Amino acid sequence: MKIVIIGGTGLIGSKLVTRLSEQGHEVVSASPSSGVDTLTGAGLAEVLVGAEVVVDVSNSPSFEDAAVLDFFTRATTNILAAETAAGVGHHVALSVVGTERVTDSGYLRAKVAQESLIKESSVPYSIVHATQFFEFFKAIARQATVGDEVHLSSALIQPIAAEDVASAVGRVTVGAPLNGTVEVGGPEIFSFTEFIARGLKAHGDPRTVVEDPQARYFGALLRGSELLPSEGAQRGETPFDAWLDVDVVSGPKP
Ligand SMILES: NC(=O)c1ccc[n+]([C@@H]2O[C@H](COP(=O)([O-])OP(=O)(O)OC[C@H]3O[C@@H](n4cnc5c(N)ncnc54)[C@H](OP(=O)(O)O)[C@@H]3O)[C@@H](O)[C@H]2O)c1
Numbered sequence: 001m002k003i004v005i006i007g008g009t010g011l012i013g014s015k016l017v018t019r020l021s022e023q024g025h026e027v028v029s030a031s032p033s034s035g036v037d038t039l040t041g042a043g044l045a046e047v048l049v050g051a052e053v054v055v056d057v058s059n060s061p062s063f064e065d066a067a068v069l070d071f072f073t074r075a076t077t078n079i080l081a082a083e084t085a086a087g088v089g090h091h092v093a094l095s096v097v098g099t100e101r102v103t104d105s106g107y108l109r110a111k112v113a114q115e116s117l118i119k120e121s122s123v124p125y126s127i128v129h130a131t132q133f134f135e136f137f138k139a140i141a142r143q144a145t146v147g148d149e150v151h152l153s154s155a156l157i158q159p160i161a162a163e164d165v166a167s168a169v170g171r172v173t174v175g176a177p178l179n180g181t182v183e184v185g186g187p188e189i190f191s192f193t194e195f196i197a198r199g200l201k202a203h204g205d206p207r208t209v210v211e212d213p214q215a216r217y218f219g220a221l222l223r224g225s226e227l228l229p230s231e232g233a234q235r236g237e238t239p240f241d242a243w244l245d246v247d248v249v250s251g252p253k254p
Pocket of ligand 1: 006007008009010011012013030031032033034036037038039040056057058059060061094095096097111129130131132133136
């Protein structure tokens with residue numbers, strides 16, 4: 001089956017392209033670097049010809065509130081219109097666990113807007129809600145850094161390896177449309193402070209993690225368990241420490 005991956009060059013997208021190609025599907029990566037721009041609509045109609053499934057794992061280049069809202073609303077509107085015209089039978093999108101609970105995050109408000117457009121569209125769909133990727137710990141630390149300290153709340157996080165997210169999205173992609181949402185999280189629950197402290201320590205990063213109840217996570221004041229998936233969520237299998245062992249050898253410093 002022909003599957004188009006919007007954002008197929010990204011962290012999750014590139015892993016999905018590999019997985020689904022290995023399963024024998026005709027997989028096409030679509031993003032600005034291959035001439036497909038969902039903001040302008042350029043190249044969309046052409047790449048969707050004959051596609052049965054479209055997976056949207058694109059991301060906004062800017063996380064600024066207005067820019068990210070514009071990205072997800074304009075891109076999703078263009079993608080869904082092109083899918084309708086092309087007769088695509090399944091739209092799969094990757095979003096974030098807890099989007100609806102964290103309303104003071106501009107990024108998550110944009111993801112809610114994306115999800116609303118998908119639910120209102122006539123195209124059959126599946127939404128995958130994933131928790132924060134292990135790979136994202138460096139960005140979390142960066143946005144929370146004040147001098148040589150990293151200020152984080154003790155709210156809870158159940159992060160997951162990008163490889164396990166790609167696996168979950170891949171399973172949904174080859175299945176029937178859910179017209180609903182599935183959740184996937186990692187195998188362990190940490191406080192934000194513990195998660196980031198472990199990552200920094202493994203990398204020999206000298207920054208000190210400071211617990212700060214007023215610290216914001218990309219603009220959001222987290223109280224406790226808003227970002228945790230429900231009890232019945234799928235679970236990735238890779239533990240954080242095992243992922244860190246590989247990341248320390250292969251990855252750049254946070
Ligand atoms: N980070 C997390 O912890 C987390 C957790 C849950 C869910 N998510 C969701 O996961 C999704 C994928 O994230 P990611 O980290 O894999 O993304 P990423 O690595 O930043 O990749 C972004 C992709 O979007 C493409 N793109 C950017 N602008 C585009 C445009 N105008 N038209 C078409 N494609 C465009 C890029 O293409 P080029 O390479 O050609 O520029 C790239 O392939 C996001 O929607 C995010 O909300 C993230």
